[in-house]
Amino acid sequence: MSHVAKSQMEEVDHMTIQDRPVRTGHGPLEGIVVADFSRVLAGPYGTMLLADLGATVIKVEAPNGDDTRAWVPPARDGVGTYYLSVNRNKDSVVLDLKDPVDLETAYDIIDRADVFVENFKPGGLAQYGLDPESVARRWPHLVHASITGFGLEGGAHMPGYDLLVQAMSGLMHVTGSQHGPPQRTGVAIFDVVTGMHAVIGILAALRERTVSGLGQHIVLDLLSSAQSSLVNQSTGYAACGNEPMRMGNEHPSLYPYGPFMAADREVVICVGNDSQFTRLVTLLGLPELADDPRYSTMRGRNLNRTTLEPLITQALASRTADEWFEAFQSINVPSAPILTVGEGVRFAQKLGLETVVEVGDGEAAVPLIKNPISFSRSEVSYHKAPPALDQDGEAVRTWLANTAPTTAAAVRLSRVEV
CATH class of the missing domain: 3.40.50.10540 (Crotonobetainyl-coa:carnitine coa-transferase; domain 1)
Known part of the structure; x- marks a missing residue:
């Protein structure tokens, strides 16, 4: 230099x-x-x-x-x-x-x-x-x-x-x-x-x-x-002309994936693959659904969600949302309670994330x-x-x-x- x-x-x-x-x-x-x-x-x-x-x-x-x-x-x-x-x-x-x-x-x-x-x-x-x-x-x-x-x-x-x-x-x-x-x-x-x-x-x-x-x-x-x-939504239109519509809390490509009513309030369940679905329905006392051709694959569950939804909801009615959350965590089924913003901050703190700083x-x-x-x-x-x-x-x-x-x-x- x-x-x-x-x-x-x-x-x-x-x-x-x-x-x-x-x-x-x-x-x-x-x-x-x-x-x-x-x-x-x-x-x-x-x-x-x-x-x-x-x-x-x-x-x-x-x-x-x-x-x-x-x-x-x-x-x-x-x-x-x-x-x-x-x-x-x-x-x-x-x-x-x-x-x-x-x-x-x-x-x-x-x-x-x-x-x-x-x-x-x-x-x-x-x-x-x-x-x-x-x-x-x-x-x-x-x-x-x-x-x-x-x-x-x-x-x-x-x-x-x-x-x-x-x-x-x-x-x-x-x-x-x-x-x-x-x-x-x-x-x-x-x-x-x-x-x-x-x-x-x-x-x-x-x-x-x-x-x-x-x-x-x-x-x-x-x-x-x-x-x-908008990732999958905008790409769905760009790549194949699909025009997505409102589906509330449901996912266009995954099911069950969203909030479901438990005994007291809703609990969110996110099933992203077939093995998770098997664990879910086994815990719910519905193991036969994992082998049912209507529900055994993600495509099948998406096509038949209107008949699958009441079966899941009926089973969930036996426990509270918090009880299901704990149970789903124990078997590695993705789940979450629906919290307020304040409850979400406190939950993050509980996990040790320390999201609030002075x-x-x-x-x-x-x-x-x-x-x-x-x-x-x-x-x-x-x-x-x-x-x-x-x-x-x-x-x-x-x-x-x-x-x-x-x-x-x-x-x-x-x-x-x-």
Whole structure:
């Protein structure tokens, strides 16, 4: 390595690790800086995952803040838990991009970032010189992730609300009881899935940058994420023209697979193969069903579910759901009680999963749901509670004043052994 190259690499390492607004431990993304211009759910969820893994995430908010701060109820200390759920480990700075001074500060943040994430309406950032073409020219090292509802072209005019995507993707059409109306899911599922897809794309682009030294533009939309996430349902249509319909809690390809009424309430049974079915009916006192040609194969059970269902339900009436759950576990038949969200959290705790973590210090600590990833060597960070609006504005500006912009050449030297 030349003296100049070594000096450049040390300068970048010093800038990205030693002088960041907040130290985030030793996660696998330590040293990565993310300029987060996203709001609501898809973008913030993705950038929170990056922050959990050690990246420094600077959350740039408009003067009125992220909309989800005011999405209540429920709330904790007056702040919507919607906002709290996706914004830990971040530094908040308020910038009005219409103000020339604030816009320059936004540029300064991006100058020092590895990743730029935004979910503005397509074309909405052009007036600020932050459209994809301008970003690529000014910051060739940058990984730029754009998240939209329906793409950058034909659906650019459509607002990217998750419920609209649930409606237009077909998810609502296949969700709900057979003779009832279409239903949405109980969570904005495609925002969450798109946020995860964004993280995958960002990590892949950062990996590729270690070779080329250049960033690239990643484009994601909720509708495409929805089509991918519908997996067997959307592929059934694409591959053979099958148009799936609502089946309530039943599965189109597996039976028995869903909730069944026990003596007191429903218990979920998931039979995925013939051996599981044999164990199930033997426990139910109906061993002859395992040899009945109508039910001995999965295809047969699917075709004859209307006659099989009352036999199972009648047998289940002899015990409570909790008793059946314990009995099914003992013979390795997949089963579950139907719990509330709170009961589900407590059940996970009972299993030792420790899904709730206290994030922050002292009275400011907030109980949140932990990142689901565990590493054998790296760390997941929970160093900072979701920030108040502009909580870190001064710290971010101090950091900007004491660090130099990143360059494509320096990025390449800092990421690749030369």
